[in-house]
Amino acid sequence: MSKHYKNTRNSSIELLRIIATYLIILRHFVVFNTFDVWSQTLSIKKVVLEGIFYPSGKIGVVLFFLISAWFLCESPTSLKASFKRLWFLEREVLFYSIALFGFFCLFQHAQINTQLVLNTIFPISTNLWWYATSYAVFLILMPFFTKGLQTLGKQTHKACCLICIIMWSICGGIFNFISFDMPEQNVLIFLYLYTLVSYWRWYIKDPIQTKISILAITAGYAITTVSVIFLSFTNFGTQNDPSLQGMLGRNEWMLPVMLASFGTFALFKEHHFVNKIINSIAKSMFAVYLITVYPLSSTLLWQKLFNISNIYNSRALVPFIIIAGLFILTSCICIDYLRRWIFRITIDCNKGRWFDYAWEKLHSICRKTHITETNIP
Structure with a gap:
């Protein structure tokens, strides 16, 4: 790879970050909407919503994490680096928890x-946004977890991946009544994905063929x-809970979700181009998630503004959802550009300075209590 690409964000990956966020929005039209799609009679629109849009959101979540994990695998694994990432994460999360709370108070x-x-005051520790909380916990554990995986070596790491895939993506990823203790919306999901993507990054050097990636994506959505x-x-096993009709797209570790996610990531990873506009827009994708998944925002969006009950029987349903999803995405990006401007003229004037100061103070205390730098990864 050229030096130019090494020093510049790959816009193919950044574009994938935007697509992943859009997929999450599409899922919310199904899972959060007042209209009950699951109880409707079988039709093409029902299949599109439940078989494509619904699992796409979980595919988007996996893609969002894979992008971060891919680069974290090769980044410094020190505890300081992890807490610095957590510091920047907390700033954005806290901003939106306060801003959105203030908006809805009015x-x-x-x-x-x-x-x-x-x-609002403790958004990460109270699990206001599950992804933010789980990712924050993951960042804290990552230095230790990474060193453990590196210690395993290639063959043992490979065996660990295979066992995890069999337990969670094959057995627990096909049969709804099998879970092997894998909880929904939990940091364990990220640890599982990180185990897989780190093996891929460290030991698989040959690129995955395009036809294999497309086959994996097609297979995932086909399933x-x-x-x-x-x-x-057939209503097989779904009489008491119609939402089980979409059980194979219900969680991040499900086999079809994993196939489509890893296939899509492999496809975009092998293409390299640079576009400043895409790279700039991609920086706002986490904010789009925070805005749209905030509890009161979710009620406003999916139960009031974009309730599909009046349009479900129309031929315009799918185009409406696609266009409305793009509108929501664009609106949230504009909001976050304002947040980024506020940050740029205030706390980002000396970006990371407060953290460095706090870390040095903590490090000084650790030295005095005989917790030396060699004890902290």
């Missing part, structure tokens, strides 16, 4: 409660689509 104060106030048709048609 316009929807009836929905404000004590729990939301606590979530979710066929399963929705079969379960909707």
Whole structure:
């Protein structure tokens, strides 16, 4: 790879970050909407929503993490580096928790409660956004986890990956009644994905062929689509919970989700180009997630502004969701550009300076208590 590419963000990966966020928005039209898609009779639009849009959100979550994990594998694994990333994460999360709380206090104060106030003050520790909380915990554990995986060596690491895949993506990823203790929306999901992507990054040097990547993506969506048709048609095991019609796209570790996610990442990873506009827009993707998944924002978006109950029987349903998703994405990007401007003229004037100062103070205390630098990874 040329020096130019090494020193510049690959816009193919940044474009994938944008696509991943958009896929998450599409899923929310199904899972958070007031209209109950699951109870509708079998139709093409039902299959599209449940078999394509619904699992796409989990594919987007996996892609979002894979992009970060791919580069974290080759980054410094010190505890300081992890906490510095956590510092920058916390700033953005705290900004949006306060800003969104303030907005809804002005316009929807009836929905404000004590729990939301606590979530606003402590957004990560109270799990206001599960991805932010799980990722923060992952960053803290990553230096130790990475050193452990490196110590395993290639063959043992490979065996660990195979066992994890069999347990969670094959057995637990096909049969809904099998989980092997894999919890939903938990840091364990990230540790599992990191185990796989780190092996890929460290030991698999040959690029994955394009046709293999496309086959994996096609297989992933084909499995979710066929399963929705079969379960909707037969009602097999879904009488008490119609949402089980989309069980194979329900969680990040499900086999079809993993196939489509890793296939898509492999496809984009092998293409390199540079586009400053794409790179700039991609920096706002985490903010799009924070804005749209905030509890009161979610109610406003999917139950009021974009309730699909009045349009479900229209031929314009799928185009409406696609266009509305793009509108939501664009609007949130514009909001975050304002946040980035505020940061640029305030706390980013000396970016990282406060953290470095706090870390040095902590390091000084550690030395005095005989916790030397060699004890901290």
